[in-house]
Amino acid sequence: MTQLRTVQVLGGGSAGSSAHVRSLAGGLVARGVGVTVCAPAPLEHEYDFPGAGAHFVPVPRRSDPASVGALRTVCAGADVVHAHGLDAAVRTALAISGQRVPLVVTWHTRTQAAGARGRLLRMLERRVVRTAAVVLGTSSELVERARSRGARDARLAPVAVPPPGPDRPESKVRAELGAVERPLLTAVGKLEPGRGHGTLLDASHRWLGLDPVPLVAVAGEGRERAALQRRIDREGLPVRLLGSRDDVGELLAVSDLALLPSRWEARSLLAQEALRLGVPLVATRVGGTPELVGTAAELVPYGDAVALATAVSRLLADPERRRRLAAAGRAQAATWPTEDETIAQVLSIYDELTQPPGPRTA
Template sequence: MSSTVSSTPAPPPGNPPGNPHGQPPLHALQVLGGGSSGSGVHVRSLTAGLVARGLRVTVCGPWRAERGYGFTQAGAWFAGLDPRTNAGAVATLRAAGAGAGLVHAHGLRSGLLAVLALHGRGVPLIVTWHSKPYAEGARAQAVRLIERRVARRAAIVLGASSDLVERARARGARDARLAPVAVPAPRATPPREDGWRQKARAELGAVERPLLLAVGRLVLDRGFGPLLDAARVWRALDPQPLLAVAGEGPDRAALQRRIDEEGLPVRLLGRRDDVPALLAAADVAVLSSRWEARSLLAQEALHAGVPLVATAVGGVPELVGEAAELVPYGAPEDLAGAVIRLLADPVRRVELAAAGRARTAGWPTEDDTVAHVLSVYDELVQT
């Protein structure tokens, strides 16, 4: 599809924050790189909040992100970025950002594209780091160079977790801050009636056996290798727990081959749009990632009152506090042990469910996030 801008109705009249005395509404350009679930949900929420407050918002990103998150439905203009070449994406950004009061990029690639597009323009750049890329060898060195370039060019780097803030500072950011990231409003879930729950579990093959749920892209850094190691441990239980994994990715064939060869009690479900329903049917949620900032699965599990076992990496401990069982990354025996103990302890599962719901009450809301971002915008456009 060509890189064209979708028009939307003009923003409502009035003087939004950052634009006093009858000045035109601030035009904020949002740049979305890969359109991952966490950053995509965040930009959709942020877009809706900014438009509601009278800002003019243009979102630049992959067309699949527009189809998945509906930025134009939130009142934004949308410009599709050419995924094939950086040159095409930069040209689109330069055109879409003409007259923008500031640019807010989400992620490392989008930050680099924004740096290139803004060359020679005195437009403030904000970059939010939602995650960190996994890289080894020569690619790791390239990633460090890109991080350094983006961090030093940005007026402000916002980090979704404390370790991302420290990473930005280490890369030379002039101003790096921890930013509240909105927890999406819980998506509708079916009523958790016994009849419905049993039907959902039957469809997965877990009628009279515990059901575990993991969600994520099937790639190395999501820790599905150690998770399968853990499944090899708990397959000795009677009844044998079933691990259902929702997600797609390049490692699917290798994971399925291992599941078949070792006879592991694991089902790869592929891409699913009904994660809340899957959580409602599960006994325990499992997060096995090498690193996370603010895991969407962890957020949804705690909101739903589903006990969570997670790796103590990145921003996970500060996100969940005492409301989850935390284990080291790459320690399948610890992961398996935590799951086995939870399955054998219904009282502990109830305690974690209550702790999870209590924990979510203290998380930032979408309004908190929009208000914080607006304060940052004001700070930059008024200087």
């Protein structure tokens, strides 16, 4: 039997899509599928795709015109090409134009733009979903969005993330952060517009009145870091910007609460890891988050610093409520698809697209 050959294409490589492709590559290789991952070179070191058994081809980011040519060469021998995210899908659709190879596109998130850029992105979304044989959305909202753009076949495909690894001792991690005798609140995400960090800083003003004052630890990098740090210093806020971390699972595991103040999320890695670990979550009621967490988290409106501050303060004062949320979180996480189930779903779609139809029955 001829080996199925797939190409997985990543664009900028968000944490969620990159972790998913790493998991998918390992699972497909274990099932006898040949996998090539095309992504910007730095992602090879961060996610170790060759360690999963995949062949890695560095492809420049979308601003480099060489990326389409590089993808065209790699995809020429593939049975299925799978692009993750809009940027990757646009370039991949151009690269395989004229080739008889099915394109699968996974939408992990949605674009956030208005005006002329928003109109351009909607046009690109329409072009991509009409080119794809199958569009997979990680939340029901993304599936409906793909259908509204004209997708021929759009399906829900909630992706799984690997379970957290072994932790360092809690006392050591908290001591490193300066949170041994005070609550630790953790947020994770790029320091970019729409991630809700301004609202988080607004809320932290109100936590200055608590005793003890909680420490807010924010893991992530981005172009807003300098402005956020200036505000933290100027206003004396109990917030530490930690930069990029490779121990987010450990950080969450020792936290009293996890915070997700974003304007929009599909299937947040932070939310998944927090609930799996039994860490109570306070998140914005946006996008796919309510569908993901059910009743196992405190949900507040986006941009409402008072609501965020109040929800956190009440949880810190109510250990029983925190215990109930921790238990509910683990129970909710048990309903999510496993890595094996996620990989099996994707492989079944590949088989569907590459195997000839069976004979018709009378």
